[in-house]
Amino acid sequence: MSVQARCSTRVALTxxxxxxxxxxxxxxxxxxxxxxxxxxxxxxxxxxVQGNFVSSEQVAALQPGMGRQQVREILGTPLVSSLFHADRWEYVFTLKRPGEPLQTRKLTVFFKGDLMDRAEGDDMPSETEFVASLGKRSGSVKVPALEATPEQLARFPAPAQSAAAPAALEPAPTSYPPLEAPMR
Structure with a gap:
């Protein structure tokens, strides 16, 4: 190999x-x-966020002797209702946020027959406290007014109460008519 070839190989290698x-x-x-x-x-x-958020205002609206439908209208559909424990409804609420401990709240409503007997569970926050707790992580969040003013309520007419309307809800029928007419 020539000197020039070795030199160019050395330069290429370098x-x-x-x-x-x-x-x-x-x-x-x-x-x-x-x-x-x-x-x-x-x-x-x-x-x-999983389950039903139940506020202290909703718990305060519950009264012993209310029917199941009335309780459902106040609290919503229960997260857990068991065939084996038909006399109680479980309302469970969990909130998992990154970097914060898991929040869990539970409320159990007990029935005797079709009427509410009692409610037991954790202390529930008010709606205002709950909304304020959601904004803590991201800094200052303005909590909206959660109560309607008289002017706002005046925009909606009150539902008319008819004299023939029953004071309490009647229980649902236990038997139903046949879906099809009998064959002749």
Missing amino acids: LMICASMIALAGCSSVQGASDRIAGIVKPYRVDV
């Missing part, structure tokens, strides 16, 4: 080594930059 070193140095600076960006940018983590 250039390849320099290019490799530059590429490796560039990779480490890119990696460092991406690590710094990943440390700053956090992925969005969604709040997980």
